[in-house]
Amino acid sequence: MNNSLSPSRTLDIVHKGLKRRVNAERRFRLCGLFAIIFSLVCLSTLFVSIFVNGYTAFFQTHIQLTVFLDPDKIDTPNIMDADFSGMVKQSLRTKFPDVKSRKDKRKLYALVSSGAAYQLMDIVKEYPQKIGSEIQVWVPADDDVDMLMKGHIKRNVKESDRRLNDAQISWIETFEEQGKIRKQFNFTFFTSGDSREPELSGVxxxxxxxxxxxxxxxxxxxxxxxxxxxxxxxxxxxxxxxxxxxxxxxxxxxxxxxxxxxxxxxxxxxxxxxxxxxxxxxxxxxxxxxxxxxxxxxxxxxxxxxxxxxxxxxxxxxxxxxxxxxxxxxxxxxxxxxxxxxxxxxxxxxxxxxxxxxxxxxxxxxxxxxxxxxxxxxxxxxxxxxxxxxxxxxxxxxxxxxxxxxxxxxxxxxxxxxxxxxxxx
Amino acid sequence: MKKSLFVVMVIVCALLSIGVVDSSFAGASRDYISIVGSSTVYPFATVVAEKFGKSSGFKTPKIESTGSGGGHKLFGSGVGVQHPDITNSSRRIKKSEFEKANKNGVTGIVEVKIGYDGIVVANSKKTAVLKLTRRDLYLALAAQVPNPDGSQILISNPYRTWKDVNASLPALKIEVLGPPPTSGTRDAFVELAMEGGAKKFAFIKAMKKIDKKKYKAVCHMVREDGAYIEAGENDNLIVQKLIANPNALGIFGFSFLDQNTDKIQGSFIDGVEPTFEAIADGSYPVSRPLFFYVKKAHVDKIPGIREFLKEFTSEKAWGDEGYLTDKGLIPMPVAERKKYRSAVENLTELALSDL
Amino acid sequence: MQAEIINAMSPDAELFQAYSNRTQSMENRSMQVPRGDRRTVGQATVENPKVRCENVDIFYDLGEKKAINNITLDIGQNEVIAMIGPSGCGKSTFLRSMNRMNDTIEGCRMDGKIFLEGKNIYDKDVDVVPLRAQVGMVFQKPNPFPKSIYDNVAYGPKIHGLVRTKNQTDEIVEHSLIRAGLWEEVKDRLDKPGTGLSGGQQQRLCIARTIAVGPEVILMDEPCSALDPIATAIIEDLMDELRKEYSIVIVTHSMQQASRVSQRTAFFHLGDLIEIGPTEQIFLNPIHQLTQDYITGRFG
CATH class of the missing domain: 1.10.3720.10 (MetI-like)
Structure with a gap:
């Protein structure tokens, strides 16, 4: 039935279509390559954006405070009832004695995380002998301070446009000058459960x-x-x-x-x-x-x-x-x-x-x-x-x-x- | 041979673990408080729960964010450890919910109002602050509005730009990102802002008496032609979209505005800026009370409920300078706080006639 | 088939040569039995058989398709019986019915009786497990387990409880491998995977695995079709050796192989056993027209 297709003619026909076939093949491979590159780009964009957004969370700003563990305020058997946050506040007031007004004091206390009090409680529980002495302790800073230190809050914008006011920033700068504020590895993130305070929350x-x-x-x-x-x-x-x-x-x-x-x-x-x-x-x-x-x-x-x-x-x-x-x-x-x-x-x-x-x-x-x-x-x-x-x-x-x-x-x-x-x- | 042994071992393990599980929940009691309800109250309730858990020696309460309606459903389904003790609500409990709870044996319910939440309409700081009225919001967002020619006929919303709605507004395209119908924020917004605006038209107000269903539909139906964009329950997402699109407006709770003051600004509504003070003194019109409800039968059965309520209603929590205000809760006036604190102390039951 | 006949001119296929020389004269001779006759020609029964198949019918697809039609055939003691015939003639199906491997095929049904040393293996009280230990099977494609050579051979004795100690196992493995002619090649690497051997070695490993259980009958389903001529020759020699202890039934497409290894040959066609007789007679002097057509390459 195919007598007309002599071997040489077959070869001619094959040669004629060869270029098209080679091109089709190349196109197909390019499509595949493009698909892979596309998905790789998407994936790496995802990873990079997550990493860029998230790596700072592995570090947490801490502030060093000098706290006096007031024996009058700590009732030894019921350590839980002691006013540790009062001691933290006392320490901040001692550090910045010229802060007088109630409103300013509130702003000052807001620099330190509420977790500081729990940290003091843990210290006292573990070392009751330290009651009555003054201790140097690194406590977590509030999340707003943390955001400022990490550059998520800009210092140069209008005061009304940021969550920290000028006075707070000046106090932070005092801490910075004295080297009493630093970022350290955020162990809390891996050791604690959920919290409504970002600086105390963990996975x-x-x-x-x-x-x-x-x-x-x-x-x-x-x-x-x-x-x-x-x-x-x-x-x-x-x-x-x-x-x-x-x-x-x-x-x-x-x-x-x-x-x-x-x-x-x-x-x-x-x-x-x-x-x-x-x-x-x-x-x-x-x-x-x-x-x-x-x-x-x-x-x-x-x-x-x-x-x-x-x-x-x-x-x-x-x-x-x-x-x-x-x-x-x-x-x-x-x-x-x-x-x-x-x-x-x-x-x-x-x-x-x-x-x-x-x-x-x-x-x-x-x-x-x-x-x-x-x-x-x-x-x-x-x-x-x-x-x-x-x-x-x-x-x-x-x-x-x-x-x-x-x-x-x-x-x-x-x-x-x-x-x-x-x-x- | 080893393989079959392995398979048998796995199956035995599975059966054993089921057995262990079986015995462990038989006669179970609960030693932590279970709270369900509104996602708006969730950020405040969780803060109290955490403080309570860390400072009281009781276990930290478990708080599920189920939405107000879902919360009432779970709360009112019965008395017993498998049912929640407290439900949060961004609106008052409905009569039907109250009756249903009673029918299921939940009789003593204590109502506690915790404060207020403002709903803000905000845009990016890159554009000018808008000075809106509730009327503007109604005209811009409702599915059906009065015919602009002044006749008392409702037509489907013809407005494309804010200038069409109110000549004093800029000629920006109406583009509002807001929560979906499942959200309590949406309910409150529609009720307070849109219905409030619709009432400015006398004939619509009159409709309330004649055909309540139609009135509700007119006031509460949000347009679906693309001007109102449902952006999901995640308010952070709305904030991010506003930053990306300076011409759009977004609707969300005040706490999100409070946390992002460097990037977004709240529009004036009826001439009032959404600030902490304006919401607290009631001059900002789009604000709503927040509640939680306690099952009296569970108090003293589940450890810590009394202490938790005391913590929640203490001045250091919900007071003018309490830690809840740091999270964006707008406190109640002193007298109201006193009233609800005593309600908690005496476990005053809510009666159907109060609703 | 043409190719096979040409190949058949190898020096060791004397029988075949003789047959080829006579083909010419046979062509013109009229057969005793014409093509249309489907009854079995030849002596199907033997004295004191190892396996006796009586009126076996096999159906596939829940009786829709009949694969084997009323076959009666004996397998003698210590003989190699070859089954030949065109593809799809049912020879493999028939082979597999002798150790009830067809049971595993969905919708396959068997009528008739097959006696192994006088006991009908299709009786209700017969368990296939001991039956298959008695009637071993070697498959077309070498299929060693993906385990070590040692474990391949030791597996059967272990599951049947033939061995209790490591020494007994070692002994049985060594013995089986020696019998299968593989010992010398693998004795230093018994712990290596059986799948790493060459095709011919794998097939001999499969034979060793089969004889390790101590069967009485070995069924071989085209055991050399996937092997090269050298491996084939080794296996064929092995069959001759194994015949001393076992009865062997072999299905093959190669007529030279049938003529080389078997004492009796059965020719199948479309589910019928057409002719059975001594191998020499089947190849040199077939009685049935179909048999003659097949061995002379007229069809197939």
Missing amino acids: RGAVSGSFLTLIITLVLSFPIGVATAVYLEEFAPKNRWTDLIEVNINNLAAVPSIVFGLLGLAVFLNFFGLPRSSPMVGGFVLTLMTLPTIIIAGRASLKSVPPSIREAALGIGASKTQMVCHHVLPLAMPGMLTGTIIGMAQALGETAPLLMIGMVAFIVDIPGSITDPSTVLPVQIFLWADSPERAFLEKTSAAIMVLLFFLITMNAAAVILRRKFEKKW
Whole structure:
């Protein structure tokens, strides 16, 4: 039928179209390259902007005060009742004796964080022998002072346009001249829970909450997900029921996460009466949310195990369970682990379902068990982003960095685990 | 072989942890105060809660920001540890909410007003301060406005620039960023500013008596042709958008203006600038009271409620120079503070007839 | 097929040469059995068989498709029986029915009886686990487990509980590898992955793995189709050796291979067993027209 296409003619035709094909190929590759560059630019813009906004939050301005631990004011057994903030105020008044009016004094006291009093309390609790002596102590500055020192508040704008007035700035300058104000690493950010004072707030409560919630999620969703995937893929008969289950699982994976929150509210809180805002219920809800991901990933990785391995095992006389446990599951495990970690990472970043079960809350105390009220990292970010204080802006970015750090760690763990498992073969 | 053992172990762990969980919440009691409610009151309640937690020896109360309506729903759903003790509200409790709570067994409710919040209409400092009236706001933002030719017919909003609304205003395009309908700020703004402006038209005011539903719709419906932009619940976002777009106006709580005085300025409304003092003495027209409600049945059952209420109503918290004013709360006059403090001390119950 | 016939002129395929020389004369001879006759020609039963298949029907897709049609065939003691036939003729399906590997295929059904030493393996009380230990299988593609060489061989004995101590395991592994002719090549790297061996070595590892469980019958499903001629030759020699202890059933597409390794040959066509007889007779003097057409390369 193609007698007319002699070899030389074929070659001619091919040559004629060759340039077009080469160009098409080049265009295609350029498109791909462009897409990658675009996404890299977006990603790095995101990272850079978060970093630029947030890195200052890792440092906090502190002011050195000379405080007299007045024995008259401290009732030794009930240290909690002592007026430590009065001592802080006394120390500031001693430092600036010419501040007389009530209004000015208030402005002066506003330079130091309310956390200073708690810090003094901790010192006295730990070293009661210091009562009656004068101590030098670095206390956190108020968030407005911190913002000024970090350059977020400009000194050269009109007085009415900034939150610190001229007198306050002159006092800060006095501290600066004496070297009694400095920025130091912000340990508070990593050791304390939420606070309404930006300089006292930290991510530890949220990190602990996230950790407890994820542990529950992992402990529940991994075995259930793997068992489900194995049963559906290896044991269940292929009939209308299993088709129905499969369709449903795939649908569940696409259900908006808030729906799982509503379900959690109805079932775990209202029906079972489990404690509101607890990592336990959060973990249950996130388990429901991650299960479809794990099951789908698990089934895909089970499917990818070559049938020859199954036949080999069966051919020797392994039972079906032995075949699955000894050969199929170990081979599918890297894929399952990857799916699980992706599911966990998703769960780590989730806020919507937790809103419904009361985990979007102001919680200062660090949760110690899975029934304590707690919040999680993304919720903390959400809450801080919505706070009026300017200093929470950088805290928000810093918390995002912490979240990203955990996400990157988890994904790296997925890669390492996969490598490790695969190396064995 | 090892793998199967591993799987079995994981399953056992899962079952065990469920068992542990099971036993730990059976007969649970709560040793911390649970607070829900308005996102407007949230910043004030959290400050009090934190101070309370750090200085009293009780656990820090847990505060959820659920919105006023959501808060009342949770609060009124019953008595018991699984229900919250206190709900914050940026408006007074509604009759229906009160009745529903009573029906669910929540009978003794103590009402505490904590202060005022101003809602400001602000723009970037790069442009001139606007001097608006509530009438202007109504005409600029309502979905339906009286026909500009003077006839008493409502037409869909024809105004494009502020100058169209009021000749003394600049010829800037009307572009207002504000909260979505789920927000309490939006409710208060519509009620205080827009309804207040609409009432300036006699025939609309008259409508209230004849057809209350229609009156509400006329006053409260915000235009949806792009002049009013719903910017989400996050007021910080609105502030940032205002800085980026100097021609736009934004609607948010006074505390956000207070924190960003270097970048944005509040517009005059009816000739009054939104300042701390103007809101406190009531001359600034767009301000609203803030409340919280306490479940009397929970006092003395949940540790610390009495002490928490004492802290909240102390002068150092809600007084003229209290720490709540630093966070932007506008304090009540002394007499009113006294009244509510005694209500808290005696746990005076709110009656349906008060509403 | 043409290519295979040309290849068949290798020096060690004497039988085949003889057959090729006679092809010419056979062409013109009229067969005793015409093409249309689907009944089995030849002696399907033997004295004292290892496996006896009686009236086996196999269906796929829940009975929609019949793959094997009423086949009766005996496998003798210590013999290699080859199954040949064009693709899709059912020879692999039939092979797999002898250790019930078809059970794993969804919608596959089997009628008839298969006796292993007098016991019907399709009886309700028969467990496939011991059956498959008795009737081992080697697959078309070498499929060692992704484990070490040692573990590959030791796996079967371990799961069946044939070994208790490490010494016993070592012994059985060594013995099996020696029997499979692989010991010398791998004795220094037993802990290396089995998947790292060459194709021929892998297949011998699979054979070692099969014989480690001590089977009585070994089923081989085109065991050399993925191997080069040298590896093929080694495996074929091995089969001859293994025949002393086991009965071997081999499915193959290579007629030279069938002629080289088997004592009896069965020719399948579209689910029917067309002809069965001594290998020499099948290749030199087929009775059925279809058999002759196939071995002379008329179709297939």
